[in-house]
Amino acid sequence: MKELNELNFPDDVRYAESHEWARLEGDKLKVGISDYAQDQLGDIVFVELPEVGDTFGKGEEFGTVESVKAVSELYMPVAGEVVAINDTLEDAPEKVNNSPYSDGWMLEIKADDASKIGDLMDNNVYLNSLKG
């Protein structure tokens, strides 16, 4: 378990209260879970993701991660349609622990309104919410 100051919160993604992140890449959004989330979950052994083409509202459950006998639900940070999933996580779920913002990404979505990413927290606000 790491201390907050050992965790990584890059400024090129925005964070949801439920610890997912979203990053604007072209006209799509990448989605994953934060370094804090992976750290507090422990070793991730399974990631359950939706199908490409599924659509979710903001805050809707899009999948689960299983770690240490605990299944935790994942929630959509921005409403949209899933256009790609990271299927490499099926064989290598540990990528979420090792590189939550890069190789451990989970979804690529076409947001209903990509500007809604602005409703999420920036890294400073998110870090403060974790201290709070």
Added chain:
Amino acid sequence: MVISKKISKFKSDSQPLSTGVRATTDNERQTTDPKKWLSIDFERVDYHEAWVLQEKLIMARRAGILQNDIVLFLEHPPVFTLGRRGGRECMLVSQDFLDKAGIPIIQVERGGNITYHGPGQQVAYPIVDLQAARIKVVDFVSGLEDVMLRTAQNWGIAAERNDANRGIWVGPQKMGSIGIAVRRGISFHGLALNVRTDLRPFSWIQPCGLQDVGMTSMQQESAQTLSMNQVRVVLKIQFEAVFGIKFIQKKLADLGSILESLTLTDSV
């Protein structure tokens, strides 16, 4: 990473049972009131009914109608449950056999694989807002193991953690299991400790990926006749010690308006 360190830390400590999930010193504990959790006692509750109750409690907890975390203490009639990722392939007997034995198989959303619940097994379902309490999932699972380890120790049973799997073990035999789910930051499902469980149904399943693993019970390990009530009392005391909380005993009826549509029978 984190887990193996955590396990070895617990194992190598001169006092192997940690003082709790909260890093609260004894001094702090004397000067601040411990957080209050509710507890409800049941005798035997159908798996599905207990599941529905947990879902309602999560909704109530999330909506703030229920302002305390809560633990349900109960036993189930015989039932096999499959974890989120299944485990039906680990069933060693036929559906026909189970039908004749009258034991259902239920698919649930908790972590872990197939398991058995039945009379003589003490089950605890903590509905705890982990996010609000800033309890990390890994620490919570460790804490639940701690609660079971301390309870076993009360009867002189030297159970321990095992790197191969979570839960608590006596040698290669598993005595207590854990499988939780987290929804909106709130935990549900929980722990199952074999006190005086009929262990035969466990031989009808194969713990996946784990060879030479058997199941045991506190009664088998302590060679005493154990009282379910006494074990439950100790289990509660250990919950209080490990999580630095104090239980307020409630009856289901006390939660009245929140859960009025429920038909569960409260045993207390």
